Amino acid sequence: MSNQAAPARPPAKRPSKKAPQRLPRAARQAQVLAKAAEYFSEHGLNAQTRAIAQACGVSQRLLYSLFPSKAALIEEVYNREVAGLFKAMWFVQLKDRSVPLEMRLVTFYREYYESLLTRRWLRLFLYSSLAGLRMAPAYTNAVVTHALEIVVTEAAHDAGRGVPANIDERTEIGWMLHGAVSHLAIRRRVYANDNTTPAEQVIAMNVRAFLASIPALLPARHAA
Known part of the structure; x- marks a missing residue:
């Protein structure tokens, strides 16, 4: 038997640690x-x-x-x-008179409720209002007011009624529907209301009630 020592093995190389990549x-x-x-x-x-x-x-x-x-x-x-989640395409869809108005409104408010009026969005909106920041008024003035004008104009056209000349009055009429859907989201997602009626069904109910009230809310259309 040979007494010759076995050759020493080179030390194992430790895997080199990669420096964490800096995000752009x-x-x-x-x-x-x-x-x-x-x-x-x-x-x-x-x-x-x-x-x-x-x-x-x-x-x-x-x-x-x-x-x-x-x-x-x-x-x-x-x-x-807040502002970035509103889809500009909604304005176009609300004006598409090839689709029945009730369907347009139900579709818009269902998508608005599901994709925008989330718990996080609502809480950010409410906190900003309580803090006296311009976040909530800026969003309302820039986005919601325009949507409400479209809703009321389309409802007037559909019912054969005129549109109030006073923009504040037009906006308040629009808020009757918009506010109902917004408060539905607050009740369900902030107040944790456990009403089991599906939100889509409640939205459809509010749309029908709004459209039924339009003849009593809007003036007669003046003949050309």
């Missing part, structure tokens, strides 16, 4: 905005930036490098999570 700035901003929106919707808008950064999983320094101020962060959350 736009991707990091999007990630922070999503987490900030969730945090604001649960805790309100009055938190300190240190708590916001911790909730977003970034340092306070990085948060300020992405957004110059808390106000700028809130503004971007509004653009992404």
Whole structure:
């Protein structure tokens, strides 16, 4: 038997650790905005930036490098999570007179309820109102008022009635339906109301009630 020692094995190479990849700035901003929106919707808008950064999983320094101020962060959350979710195509669909008006309204408000009036959206909207920020009025003035004008104009056309000249009056008539659907979402998704009637059925009921009231609410159409 040979007494020659076996050659020593070279030390095993440890797998090299890859440095974590840094996210592109736009991707990091999007990630922070999503987490900030969730945090604001649960805790309100009055938190300190240190708590916001911790909730977003970034340092306070990085948060300020992405957004110059808390106000700028809130503004971007509004653009992404509140105003940005409204689909411009809804305006076009509401005006499509080749589709019966009741069907147009039910379709619009069903989609509006399902895709926009989420728990997070509603809580952000309510918190911003309580904080006295311009988030809620800006959205209402820029988006909702236009939708209400379309709804009332189309309802008037369908019923053969005139449209009030006063824009505030037109808007209030539109709010009769829009407010009913919005409050349905608040009851179900903020107040946790456990009514088992399907939301789609309630929306259809509100649309029918609104259309039935139009002849009593709108003036007679003036003959040309």
